[in-house]
Amino acid sequence: MAAGKRKHASGDSKGNQAKKVKISENVKPVDKTDGDMSNEYTIPSPVSMGKWKNKERVLIFSSRGINYRTRHLMQDLRTLMPHSKPDTKMDRKDKLFIINEVCEIKNCNKCIYFEAKKKQDLYMWFSNVPHGPSAKFLVQNVHTLAELKMTGNCLKGSRPLLSFDPKFDHESHYSLLKELFIQIFATPQYHPKSQPFVDHVFTFTIADNRIWFRNYQIIEEDASLVEVGPRFVLNLIKIFQGSFGGPTLYENPYYQSPNMHRRLIRLATMAKIREKQNVKTSQKIRRTEEKVLIPHDPTEDVFETPAEEKPPKIELVPPEPQEVRKKKKKEFKRQRLLKRKQANKVK
Numbered sequence: 001m002a003a004g005k006r007k008h009a010s011g012d013s014k015g016n017q018a019k020k021v022k023i024s025e026n027v028k029p030v031d032k033t034d035g036d037m038s039n040e041y042t043i044p045s046p047v048s049m050g051k052w053k054n055k056e057r058v059l060i061f062s063s064r065g066i067n068y069r070t071r072h073l074m075q076d077l078r079t080l081m082p083h084s085k086p087d088t089k090m091d092r093k094d095k096l097f098i099i100n101e102v103c104e105i106k107n108c109n110k111c112i113y114f115e116a117k118k119k120q121d122l123y124m125w126f127s128n129v130p131h132g133p134s135a136k137f138l139v140q141n142v143h144t145l146a147e148l149k150m151t152g153n154c155l156k157g158s159r160p161l162l163s164f165d166p167k168f169d170h171e172s173h174y175s176l177l178k179e180l181f182i183q184i185f186a187t188p189q190y191h192p193k194s195q196p197f198v199d200h201v202f203t204f205t206i207a208d209n210r211i212w213f214r215n216y217q218i219i220e221e222d223a224s225l226v227e228v229g230p231r232f233v234l235n236l237i238k239i240f241q242g243s244f245g246g247p248t249l250y251e252n253p254y255y256q257s258p259n260m261h262r263r264l265i266r267l268a269t270m271a272k273i274r275e276k277q278n279v280k281t282s283q284k285i286r287r288t289e290e291k292v293l294i295p296h297d298p299t300e301d302v303f304e305t306p307a308e309e310k311p312p313k314i315e316l317v318p319p320e321p322q323e324v325r326k327k328k329k330k331e332f333k334r335q336r337l338l339k340r341k342q343a344n345k346v347k
Contacts, residue, residue, distance in 0.1 A: 054188035059103050059129075061087040062114035070114055070122055072144040076230045077112065080215065081185065082157040082193035084112075096125075096244035103129040110184045113244075114139075121258045124234065125244065126180055132242040133249060135177060137234040138258070140210075145229045152217035152226035154200035159187040161218075163203040173239055173250040174206065200228060209254040210235050 060078050062070065066089075078084050085106050090099070096113075103111050113125040122142070127134035162185060168178040185202055187194050203214045211234040216225035239250040331339075 050190045052188065052190040052192065056083055056110060056183060056186075056188050057106075057108040058084045058110040058112060058184055059087055059099075059106050059108040060084045060112045061102075062089055063092055063116055064089045065092065065119055066114060066116040066122070067119065069142055069144060069147075070116060072146060073142055073230055073232065074114055076145045079156060080160070081187065083187055083191050099127070100130045100243050111243075112184065123237075126177075126184060127243045128180065128183070129243050132246060133176065133180070133239060134243050134245075135180065135239045136237045137211075138237060138255070140233045140235060142232045143230060148227075148229040148231070150227045150229050152200075152228035154215075154217050154228055155195055155197055157193055157195040158197045158199050159189070159194055160185070160215075161198060161201045162186055163201050165205045167206045168204070173236075176239065176249075177211070177236075178204075201225065209252070 058081060060074060060081070062074055066074075078086060085108055087102060087106060090102075090113075099111060099113060103109070109129055111125070111127045111129050113127070115123040115125065117123065122139040124137045124139050125134060126137070162182060164178055164181075168174045181204060199218055201216045201218060203212075203216065205212045205214070213230075213232050213234065215228045215230065217228050219226060235255060236250075236252045237255050238248055238252070241247045241249050
């Protein structure tokens with residue numbers, strides 16, 4: 001059978017034309033003076049009339065070998081950032097330059113990559129794909145949403161405010177990181193998956209040469225803050241000019257690798273054990289050494305006065321035998337109570 005031709009809307013009669021809806025800001029009945037008197041209601045305008053122009057997309061994924069806490073943290077960041085995209089775990093043997101190709105396939109221009117090493121150290125990469133810059137951090141003190149159980153709560157998909165410490169403007173490498181964080185964590189306006197509300201704040205504070213991340217809920221009544229989570233600490237290692245590589249722009253002089261930290265702890269414990277062993281050996285040596293004999297001092301017996309010698313007392317008569325009294329056998333408390341009960345019954 002031959003397929004029938006489709007009829008377009010332009011070829012239909014005027015009676016079948018689509019009805020147009022008038023859009024106005026206020027929902028009020030409009031009275032028509034001309035012609036028939038009737039009330040016409042208009043549909044209110046949507047919340048956001050703008051277009052989605054800032055096409056920022058962040059790829060959030062990790063390498064193989066991460067633990068459960070890192071997986072939960074990664075999932076929390078995905079829920080807090082509606083403009084993020086997930087991907088499968090990357091093999092450890094693959095080089096980091098492959099991430100640029102993965103981001104290009106996923107149509108993402110920013111990337112957060114969790115790199116796990118030795119199943120105990122976690123590193124986080126923030127990168128602007130494909131031209132850079134990129135920064136590598138050591139992640140410490142990780143606490144996820146499920147672990148904290150805070151009282152705060154925020155709407156899923158809502159746009160956050162970004163609050164930065166004043167120290168970010170004093171040094172050049174911190175100002176570069178500030179711009180990178182703004183482009184990654186800020187949800188684009190009019191994003192399809194975002195909600196047109198602002199009810200939480202991402203705070204980045206600098207303390208002890210580290211960046212502390214917190215997420216707070218904004219309470220409408222008095223604008224007070226209640227922590228939602230997650231929370232973690234970023235220890236900066238290096239800032240690279242390119243994406244996941246290239247020449248080094250900044251290297252943190254205060255950074256101490258976790259291997260070096262564990263080595264110092266082991267050395268400190270070894271020093272304590274050695275001190276204890278040295279004390280024990282010194283005590284053994286003291287015990288085995290021959291005691292030094294002090295010569296006799298003749299002046300020691302000056303104040304010793306000899307006591308009078310008493311004659312020995314000899315008893316010729318044997319002593320009288322003492323009477324041995326037998327102890328009365330006391331009855332147990334239970335037996336006494338039974339006897340009392342029996343006596344009472346007889347009465």
